[in-house]
Amino acid sequence: MNVRAKNQPQLSSTPNHANATSAFSASNIERIRADFPILQRSIHGKPLVYLDNAASSQMPQQVIDRLAHYQTHEHANIHRGVHTLSQNATTEYENARLKVMNFIGAKESREIIFTHGTTEGINLVMHGYGRRFIGEGDEIIISAMEHHSNIVPWQMLCEEKKARLRIIPMNDAGELLLDEYAKLFNKNTKFVALTHVSNALGTINPVREMIATAHQYGAPVLLDGAQAAPHMAVNVQDLDCDFYVFSSHKMCGPTGVGILYGKAALLEKMQPYQGGGDMILNVTFERTTYNDIPHKFEAGTPAIAAGIGLGAAIDYITAIGLENIAAHEQALLEYASEAARSIPGLKIIGTAQHKAAVLSFILDDIHPHDIGTLLDQEGIAVRAGHHCAQPVMQRFGIPATARASFAFYNTFEEVDALIAGIHTVKKVFA
């Protein structure tokens, strides 16, 4: 199919070792950047330097084209029509599910549930698993570096069920204390919800080992993979996680769709999250029989175009190669961190040994929102604030940070622009 053929990024996925500092050669990175129309934009008369990828990444033309092709030629509702368009749309949507399955190494496609995003995936597990299997006196373990979306649903559950939330502490580098983690377990521990990569600090947690610990106590583990899935190869069977959640829009796909992976045996035991169409087998006024997984958890018409777009984004990322992406982003992070450390008054928040390409920092006593506004005047997009992780800010005794987060389409020149921008901010406040 011509769309599929067009759906490949125009570059070789072979790392170019001529450039020792990156997985991409200069020409490769230029070709990648040419796939992203938005990167040609200027902001306040300056070339856009987009360093807010942890919040949302940009979309390549291949994904934009796939969305346009779907809307132009293929749209119909799925899973119900007998007509050609509906059947085709269903096939394309289910193909996207298979791509997701392969992307994260799931065993079966019925373990892949389309959600609206990471947040909904966590809430689905809280309702479907938590409300059924967690009760009074039980304990749920989360970490000190969770995004609010992996705190609040569990707090709500604890309040409802009179269960207890236990927190894995971290050190000043932003690394979880594994000894303390092991001590939190007891016979009441019923669940662990943990971020794979911290959005505020960049820390990559040793989740494989932590999952093994939880399983010794029979506690299932949910991993928040929103910041991991776009940046490193993830294999849910190798990790042995019970649930894995992530979002399309942080990995070059559209907003409005995300993924919940769950082990089939657990998903089958769970209660539905929302009632409605598509999630039923049979409905009478006396009784409803629920559909099988994954459809049991997919009530109503989903974001069909977005789901198919996510499939195209996976094709795009896979063709570049997650190893290449990780290597290039690591090179950017090292280069940026070294340059940032040389700026007087700049302090990096989050200095874990294993880090994704997130540079969170504070600068003298300049509020991060002022940094963000002034960098924006230079065309540089960063996030400023608490990053929906207020407990992380409290842990470090700061109200907020400025955060530059990198993607595979960012360049060393853009890091230079960021560093120059930070110097400009310092000058304004001098």
Added chain:
Amino acid sequence: MMNNPRALYQEVILDHNKKPRNFGVLENANRHAEGHNPVCGDHITLHVKIDGGHISGISFEGQSCAICKASASMMTGQVKGKTVVEAETLIQEFREMATGKLDVNAQPHHLGRLTVFAGVSELPSRVKCAILPWHTLHAAFKDMGSTSTEKDF
């Protein structure tokens, strides 16, 4: 009309952010209010002394961005000695200016030097930073104790 955010920063910050006026606790204050912007974490506390409808004293403390701190600093200077009714007029006018509803060059107002904040209307994400102190002052007058930028007046 100042519409260059860099210019806004230079005007406001160089002075009031570095040397905020009326910063600290006010002895004998009879009204207090806390203002909080949950979006960015700005947090200020206002202490106000009202005598017979007049603001005889006012101070602020807390942690905030430069726009919020400078706004609070200039606000305390402007409302001290005024009546509560006059201050409420300023609150209303400041809000309208910051949200772009009042053109300070074309329409009558009482804002005086506070017009240096007109440029903030060009920065939608920062409007609340500038308004928070005024929001909090209104809460102090009403004896509401605390307020947030997420609440309407």
